[in-house]
Amino acid sequence: MQDNKIELTVVTYDDIFASSFSRDKFGKEYREKAARLSMDESDMNALGIKDRVELSNENGSVVVYASKSTAKRGHPGLAYIPLSIYSNILASSDTRRIKVSASKTEKEVHGLEELLKACFPARN
Amino acid sequence: MANPFQIYQFLPKTNCKECGEKTCMAFAVKLISQEAKIEQCPYLEEDKKKEIETIVKPFEGAEKTGLVIHDELCTGCGNCVVACPVNVANDPHGVATGRGSKNEKLILQVKDGTVHACDIENCRRFVKPRVLCDVCVVLCPKKAIEFP
Amino acid sequence: MELICNGCSCLCDDVEIIGNEIAHACRKGAEFIRRYKTNRLASPTINGERVELDYAVKSAAEIIKKAKNPAVLGMGSSMLDAQRSAVELGEKIKATVDDFSTHAGVCRGILEREIKTCTLDEVKDNADVIVYWASDASNSHPRHLSRFTYLPRGKNRQKGFEERDAICIDVRESSTIEVCRQFHIIPPMKDGELMKCIMEALDGKVPKSSFLGSKEIIELSNKLKKAEYGVIFTGAGLDGSARVNELKEFMNKLNAVSNFHMIPMAEQCNTRGFSQVLHERKYERTSFKEALAKGKIDAALVLCFDPISEMPLSLSRSLSKIQTVVIDSYKTPMTELSKVAIPCAVNGIEAGGEVIRMDGVKFGINKIYEKDGSIEEKEIMKMLMDLI
Numbered sequence: 256m257q258d259n260k261i262e263l264t265v266v267t268y269d270d271i272f273a274s275s276f277s278r279d280k281f282g283k284e285y286r287e288k289a290a291r292l293s294m295d296e297s298d299m300n301a302l303g304i305k306d307r308v309e310l311s312n313e314n315g316s317v318v319v320y321a322s323k324s325t326a327k328r329g330h331p332g333l334a335y336i337p338l339s340i341y342s343n344i345l346a347s348s349d350t351r352r353i354k355v356s357a358s359k360t361e362k363e364v365h366g367l368e369e370l371l372k373a374c375f376p377a378r379n
Numbered sequence: 380m381a382n383p384f385q386i387y388q389f390l391p392k393t394n395c396k397e398c399g400e401k402t403c404m405a406f407a408v409k410l411i412s413q414e415a416k417i418e419q420c421p422y423l424e425e426d427k428k429k430e431i432e433t434i435v436k437p438f439e440g441a442e443k444t445g446l447v448i449h450d451e452l453c454t455g456c457g458n459c460v461v462a463c464p465v466n467v468a469n470d471p472h473g474v475a476t477g478r479g480s481k482n483e484k485l486i487l488q489v490k491d492g493t494v495h496a497c498d499i500e501n502c503r504r505f506v507k508p509r510v511l512c513d514v515c516v517v518l519c520p521k522k523a524i525e526f527p
Numbered sequence: 528m529e530l531i532c533n534g535c536s537c538l539c540d541d542v543e544i545i546g547n548e549i550a551h552a553c554r555k556g557a558e559f560i561r562r563y564k565t566n567r568l569a570s571p572t573i574n575g576e577r578v579e580l581d582y583a584v585k586s587a588a589e590i591i592k593k594a595k596n597p598a599v600l601g602m603g604s605s606m607l608d609a610q611r612s613a614v615e616l617g618e619k620i621k622a623t624v625d626d627f628s629t630h631a632g633v634c635r636g637i638l639e640r641e642i643k644t645c646t647l648d649e650v651k652d653n654a655d656v657i658v659y660w661a662s663d664a665s666n667s668h669p670r671h672l673s674r675f676t677y678l679p680r681g682k683n684r685q686k687g688f689e690e691r692d693a694i695c696i697d698v699r700e701s702s703t704i705e706v707c708r709q710f711h712i713i714p715p716m717k718d719g720e721l722m723k724c725i726m727e728a729l730d731g732k733v734p735k736s737s738f739l740g741s742k743e744i745i746e747l748s749n750k751l752k753k754a755e756y757g758v759i760f761t762g763a764g765l766d767g768s769a770r771v772n773e774l775k776e777f778m779n780k781l782n783a784v785s786n787f788h789m790i791p792m793a794e795q796c797n798t799r800g801f802s803q804v805l806h807e808r809k810y811e812r813t814s815f816k817e818a819l820a821k822g823k824i825d826a827a828l829v830l831c832f833d834p835i836s837e838m839p840l841s842l843s844r845s846l847s848k849i850q851t852v853v854i855d856s857y858k859t860p861m862t863e864l865s866k867v868a869i870p871c872a873v874n875g876i877e878a879g880g881e882v883i884r885m886d887g888v889k890f891g892i893n894k895i896y897e898k899d900g901s902i903e904e905k906e907i908m909k910m911l912m913d914l915i
Contacts, residue, residue, distance in 0.1 A: 268699070269667045278559060279857070280857075280859055281566060281858060327700065339836050340840075343835070346840070350839060453554070455553035456553055457674070461678040471680075476681070489550070489551055489552070489553070490548055490549070492549070492555075492558060521702060
């Protein structure tokens with residue numbers, strides 16, 4: 256069965272909770288705040304997403320936590336994530352706006368150690 | 380913001396009245412306003428009790444004025460601290476000018492990165508003539524402070 | 528104990544540590560101070576293997592000396608003396624020097640006296656119209672509105688927010704927009720166009736924009752025109768959307784009919800300091816990302832900065848293939864991928880120094896705690912310079 260996918264534009268921003276933990280990027284709190292996509296409710300429902308989403312495009316793919324957006328105006332087709340290595344996996348030249356395909360997933364959100372191993376295999 | 384229906388779904392829904400309320404819904408409402416305690420229901424399973432506790436917890440500090448601070452949403456920006464008319468009246472050269480202050484009469488203060496209420500019964504909403512002041516709510520960038 | 532927080536370029540000087548409690552600092556500042564010992568870069572390393580400091584510095588110097596096209600990166604949260612050493616080194620080895628700041632243009636415009644500016648204290652005392660343009664201060668500089676701009680009472684603004692207007696222009700419904708009474712959400716890359724429309728309105732013409740109604744733009748222009756003391760805080764979002772020339776033209780036009788000042792919302796605690804150092808030494812900042820993308824960099828010295836969290840992965844992969852030396856207090860993706868990593872004392876907490884706030888005011892920061900064996904950034908730079 257083909258998994259449901261939708262196209263999203265991911266917009267990155269400076270999130271205070273993620274940047275508060277930016278001196279401990281290998282910690283759990285940073286992962287929980289930085290690897291978190293704020294999505295429009297209708298997009299989450301369309302994909303049947305509860306707490307995690309997989310984002311992919313020609314640059315790569317990454318699994319992040321998903322939260323319902325607190326914006327008063329709906330923004331279907333747009334989603335927001337703090338600027339970090341998680342978002343940079345998907346970025347082309349502009350790290351601020353990234354076009355991706357989103358789908359539901361059961362995979363885990365990687366911690367930074369695992370992510371670095373996966374993204375920079377030559378190093379290890 | 381929690382509503383009683385969120386709590387109701389974890390209650391037995393039998394309306395047995397043993398908690399002292401007429402219906403489970405009435406009990407849910409009283410749990411939020413801190414007028415009833417979870418222990419009053421003799422038929423709550425442990426896991427359901429925990430769910431209800433999670434919903435009710437932010438309201439425990441609500442005290443008489445019903446002020447609720449969602450600590451996990453607060454950024455410690457100090458907007459509420461500097462805008463609060465009680466704070467400003469008590470500390471016109473400190474907090475009113477945006478500076479952190481040790482003034483003991485402040486009812487909202489930022490400690491360890493988030494805002495904390497103390498002596499909140501001095502809030503304008505409670506002290507006569509009671510005013511529906513909502514400056515702290517309106518100016519919060521994360522909607523972390525509210526009078527639900 | 529009173530201290531100056533260097534979590535961002537607000538440099539809050541009213542933070543206190545009373546017993547075990549950190550008072551007045553925002554979440555970011557409190558977190559940085561409370562957990563300054565967590566996730567530290569424990570020891571100098573070469574290819575991940577622990578080595579003695581002298582050997583690490585010697586290897587670093589070799590990398591820099593052998594490089595034909597070196598780069599010096601970061602420095603935004605370094606103290607002024609470390610920044611000066613780094614730029615001096617950059618000049619000597621003809622390096623690409625880049626702090627990755629999106630405010631370079633505005634800082635330079637201000638330093639070259641082509642953009643009118645003022646201090647944050649002057650904003651507090653006088654500003655009646657405050658504009659956050661492409662800036663989400665409530666996330667990046669949490670106490671900005673309560674300490675300096677919208678909320679506080681000032682000498683000529685005794686009623687605080689009741690006699691001030693806060694306007695926010697951004698591409699999304701940000702936390703700052705939540706607070707500002709007036710806001711305009713515009714599509715991305717349209718800031719330059721909005722400025723042109725406002726200038727047309729100031730000229731008495733009816734502006735035609737593809738995204739905002741003429742009436743809305745005219746009302747905004749009128750509000751700016753009537754300001755007694757206006758200030759525009761420029762955010763990272765303007766990068767690529769409005770060129771510095773457009774900003775200068777806009778400010779000149781605005782100041783012909785009103786009284787407006789501009790202050791960049793500098794990202795890191797000493798971003799403004801870095802611009803000042805470059806200006807003093809008359810050295811140009813050039814784009815590291817562009818040079819790296821063209822394959823024109825063969826080595827990089829990185830100071831207290833993690834480019835991997837700021838660049839597309841493809842560029843970070845290129846970075847991981849060249850010779851890199853990192854000086855940092857904390858373990859980051861950059862320290863894990865560099866050839867040589869050298870730990871330093873935490874700036875502002877274990878090491879004191881001078882920094883410049885986003886509005887150009889200089890602050891002397893004293894250390895709060897004694898360092899535990901690590902050495903200061905400026906000492907490491909001195910060791911490096913002596914070998915090069």
